[in-house]
Amino acid sequence: MSTEFLTIFKIIVSAAFVDNIILARYIGLCPYIGMSSSVANSIGMGMAVTFVMVLASIVTWILWNYVLVPFGLEYLRIMVFILVIATLVQLVEILLKKNVPNLYRAMGIYLPLITTNCAILAVTFLGVDYGYPLFQVVIYSISVALGFTVALILLAGIRERLRLAKVPNFWQGYPIVFIATCLLAIAFLGFKGLVK
Amino acid sequence: MREFWHYFKNGLLGENPVLKLMIGLCSVLAVSVRVDNCLGMGMAVIFVLTCSSLVISLMRNFVPNEVRIPIFIVVISTFTTIVDLVMKAYLPPLSKAMGIFIPLIVVNCIIMARAEAFASRKPPLYAVADALGMGVGYTLVITAIGVVRELFGYGEFLSHPVFPESFQGMMAMILPPGAFLLIGIYIAILNWSLRRAKR
Amino acid sequence: MTKILRTALALTVVCGVAALALSFVYVVTRERIASEARKELDEALALVFPEGENFTPIDLATLGPIPESKELQFLEAYEAIKGGKRQGIVVKVASTGYGGPIVLLIGVDTEKGTITGIRVLEHQETPGLGSNVAAEPFLSQFLGKPLTSPFTIGEDVQAVSGATISSRAVARACGKVAELLRGERE
Numbered sequence: 028m029s030t031e032f033l034t035i036f037k038i039i040v041s042a043a044f045v046d047n048i049i050l051a052r053y054i055g056l057c058p059y060i061g062m063s064s065s066v067a068n069s070i071g072m073g074m075a076v077t078f079v080m081v082l083a084s085i086v087t088w089i090l091w092n093y094v095l096v097p098f099g100l101e102y103l104r105i106m107v108f109i110l111v112i113a114t115l116v117q118l119v120e121i122l123l124k125k126n127v128p129n130l131y132r133a134m135g136i137y138l139p140l141i142t143t144n145c146a147i148l149a150v151t152f153l154g155v156d157y158g159y160p161l162f163q164v165v166i167y168s169i170s171v172a173l174g175f176t177v178a179l180i181l182l183a184g185i186r187e188r189l190r191l192a193k194v195p196n197f198w199q200g201y202p203i204v205f206i207a208t209c210l211l212a213i214a215f216l217g218f219k220g221l222v223k
Numbered sequence: 224m225r226e227f228w229h230y231f232k233n234g235l236l237g238e239n240p241v242l243k244l245m246i247g248l249c250s251v252l253a254v255s256v257r258v259d260n261c262l263g264m265g266m267a268v269i270f271v272l273t274c275s276s277l278v279i280s281l282m283r284n285f286v287p288n289e290v291r292i293p294i295f296i297v298v299i300s301t302f303t304t305i306v307d308l309v310m311k312a313y314l315p316p317l318s319k320a321m322g323i324f325i326p327l328i329v330v331n332c333i334i335m336a337r338a339e340a341f342a343s344r345k346p347p348l349y350a351v352a353d354a355l356g357m358g359v360g361y362t363l364v365i366t367a368i369g370v371v372r373e374l375f376g377y378g379e380f381l382s383h384p385v386f387p388e389s390f391q392g393m394m395a396m397i398l399p400p401g402a403f404l405l406i407g408i409y410i411a412i413l414n415w416s417l418r419r420a421k422r
Numbered sequence: 423m424t425k426i427l428r429t430a431l432a433l434t435v436v437c438g439v440a441a442l443a444l445s446f447v448y449v450v451t452r453e454r455i456a457s458e459a460r461k462e463l464d465e466a467l468a469l470v471f472p473e474g475e476n477f478t479p480i481d482l483a484t485l486g487p488i489p490e491s492k493e494l495q496f497l498e499a500y501e502a503i504k505g506g507k508r509q510g511i512v513v514k515v516a517s518t519g520y521g522g523p524i525v526l527l528i529g530v531d532t533e534k535g536t537i538t539g540i541r542v543l544e545h546q547e548t549p550g551l552g553s554n555v556a557a558e559p560f561l562s563q564f565l566g567k568p569l570t571s572p573f574t575i576g577e578d579v580q581a582v583s584g585a586t587i588s589s590r591a592v593a594r595a596c597g598k599v600a601e602l603l604r605g606e607r608e
């Protein structure tokens with residue numbers, strides 16, 4: 028029991044902080060730069076990503092272990108996974124619109140952007156590569172999404188402040204955002220070595 | 224032919240996918256630790272981008288509008304898988320160094336964005352011109368970052384030592400912060416030079 | 423109705439062509455990918471056990487009780503054969519370093535009871551610091567060491583400066599492999 032708990036705790040800390048998908052692995056940068064202009068936006072995006080990420084990793088895990096591997100079709104992985112994600116995003120969008128309009132209003136506009144969010148595809152690949160059992164894959168994808176959301180909210184906070192700051196002419200806009208990200212990444216380096 | 228060059232040049236600087244449109248950033252930062260990785264990644268992206276743009280442009284009149292996104296995805300992922308398999312077979316060290324970023328070409332926003340915004344509307348020749356321009360623009364940026372990171376991070380260029388033995392690599396350049404810092408500086412430089420050119 | 427048919431037709435044709443193209447490329451590259459992987463393993467095996475003429479995979483369990491360790495996993499074992507006789511064993515282990523598991527190949531001469539070679543296959547250590555444990559100066563310390571040595575950082579092995587945890591992970595792997603094969607020798 029306690030070792031099981033320890034493994035899960037380890038997965039959470041390393042996926043969310045040590046190997047933070049944006050700041051340590053450079054995956055999912057496009058939405059990170061695009062959606063971090065305000066804290067409200069970044070929370071909505073974080074929610075949508077979490078939702079789709081968990082669903083996608085469950086579906087792809089099942090497909091991988093019960094369809095692709097038994098039939099020796101591992102080489103179709105890229106195509107199958109990306110199609111699963113695209114379909115899933117559409118499905119979630121339709122279902123939410125119909126049944127949970129409140130939630131749809133909160134994260135609906137972020138959903139179409141998610142199909143080309145490499146973080147989702149990366150998590151489904153990594154979850155399979157690490158050979159986790161299904162339960163751990165769920166935990167893993169939740170933690171990665173948590174790490175993604177934390178990084179997004181942190182940057183959004185910084186950007187809201189930056190708007191009041193006097194930034195030299197050519198550094199306005201994206202350049203200063205990257206410099207801020209650089210400093211965030213340095214801070215996150217401090218988590219390295221936390222998990223033994 | 225003039226238009227071909229026009230669309231080609233577009234991607235190089237003015238609408239450079241990485242520095243101006245802010246797309247396809249992930250692989251730029253992750254792979255650019257060494258120059259040879261950068262060139263490999265650049266080639267892979269140019270191949271996938273050009274082939275998918277060509278195919279999508281050829282199909283533009285037959286593809287029903289409602290299913291165009293799934294069809295784009297199928298086309299792009301086919302070419303990505305081909306690159307993945309061929310690299311694994313013929314360039315295993317490179318394929319290992321780039322790891323997950325080869326399959327991730329499929330969600331490289333550059334390709335999807337160009338398919339949607341350009342290739343599905345224009346004739347094949349222009350689509351190829353645009354794809355080549357974007358691809359080369361991408362490769363230029365990633366290599367420019369790679370040169371600096373390899374030079375200061377390892378003190379080497381294309382794995383050949385440049386500095387004397389006593390040189391200590393700058394760790395920060397190899398780690399994520401260095402990548403973010405460099406791309407910030409590059410964007411600032413591009414903004415500066417574009418604005419100067421305008422004046 | 424015709425619209426649905428047209429949509430379906432377009433999707434089917436595209437998917438069919440894609441599947442055909444992919445299976446073609448897969449068949450063409452399959453052999454080559456497998457042989458590259460084999461070649462890579464053979465090269466690594468030959469480096470850690472230069473005298474071996476060929477290597478055959480063996481079951482780890484035949485080497486005796488595997489030493490228990492939370493930070494070390496035994497993955498695979500190979501028999502190094504020379505002139506039809508078993509000369510040594512090569513063991514593949516994963517030892518937990520600073521950034522994640524360090525996967526090592528360790529060759530042991532079971533006749534003489536010494537380490538013949540050691541090689542890092544995969545690691546995620548900090549570039550520029552921990553990554554130096556994969557380099558020659560550090561690894562060559564282990565060459566020719568008898569299995570009875572302590573394999574302890576600071577005693578018989580010098581750590582890479584600034585990377586004690588990574589160095590310790592490699593030393594630990596050697597120590598445990600030696601412990602396993604000491605029993606094998608007797």
